[in-house]
Amino acid sequence: MLNMLNEFWLSTGFSVISYKQLIMIFVSFIFLYLAIKKGYEPYLLIPISFGMLLVNLPKSNLMGQDGLLNYLYMGTKLGIYPPLIFLCVGASTDFGPLIANPKSILLGAAAQFGIFFAFIGAILLGFSGAQAAAIGIIGGADGPTAIYLTSKLAKDLLGPIALAAYSYMALVPIIQPPIIRLLTTKEERQVKMEQLRPVSKTEKVLFPVVVATFTILLLPSSAPLIGMLMFGNLIKESSVVPKLVETAQNSMMYIITIILGLTVGAKAEADIVLSVQTIGIILLGLTAFSIGTASGVLMGKLMYRLSGKKINPMIGAAGVSAVPMSARVVQKMGAQENPSNFLLMHAMGPNVAGVIGSAVAAGILLNIFK
Secondary structure, three states, rough: HHHHHHHHHHOOHHHOOOOHHHHHHHHHHHHHHHHHHHOOOOOHHHHHHHHEEEEEEOOOOOOOOOOHHHHHHHHOOOHHHHHHHHHHHHHHOHHHHHHOOHHHHHHHHHHHHHHHHHHHHHHOOOOOOOHHHHHHHHHHHHHHHHHHHHHHHOHHHHHHHHHHHHHHOOOOOOOOOOOHHHHHOOHHHOOOOOOOOOHHHHHHHHHHHHHHHHHHHHOHHHHHHHHHHHHHHHHHHHHHHHHHHHHHHHHHHHHHHHHHHHHHOOOOOOHHHHHHHHHHHHHHHHHHHHHHHHOOOOOOOOHHHHOOOOHHHHHHHHHHOOOOOOOHHHHHHHHOOOOOOOOOOHHHHHHHHHHHHHHHHHHHHHHHOO
């Protein structure tokens, strides 16, 4: 009887669980709390945190050679899911605010500064050029772009980088507000912006075609991301294939989000995450994202001055690629400062510009280091 009980005990995960796994399980509980109780990007954070929980339960073997999540992870590893996510994002995105206010491209560009800061920081810490490029892209707060670039340049860092990029995307409501408050005055945060001009259907249809053609001719390596983003937007704005748009906006987006979130979380194995290298990558990513937010806000402050105080500098924070999370943060903070203020559409301009900007930055880095 004792032998049977002993064998049963040895067959359980309880018998071999390590303190590192317990730490990661606790972290997954914190993420689940933030997603469910606090509502912090639950569509991203719930799959990521549950994947993190599953992979750190000993003997589950979900990321082993024949494990379920390992098979699903192949789409992440091979760079298949990110372009598909971009297609879905394009089909859900209105580029009207960017077309109506082209100056917001400057805010999106400024917010990419964090990418190059992290790139230089990673080089100084001893990473190779290709690895530093993959780490740097975390600063754009664009999970699909980070995964795509890393799958091409530094497969060995894919797990930590994917985890860092998606975690920061999900934690935008926590990270960005303190930075915005630190860099802006109450008067600046209360600025009420004028309504944007109407954008014609012709402009909206031509935009993805022109952007895809010009950008890919200039930077062919950006084709998978920019091409899928603009294709998704074209089917939306054409208004002739509503079933394709509905599929991309809903079922396709949610299916890929579930699989991608679970597999990204499943790369957060205790021995990998609780290492000096991974912690360094996560800290570099946080620094890069914070600097990207700050540089966007500072560009917003410059435009606030040059426009005669007509531009709310907070919209610069939306220049990072976390769509639409960062734009919602700006809208919420603007409404808190001035209940009659509606900054969402103004923030969406730099937000979608940031998506294009991070994809272009990834194309440049891929061109240099591949």
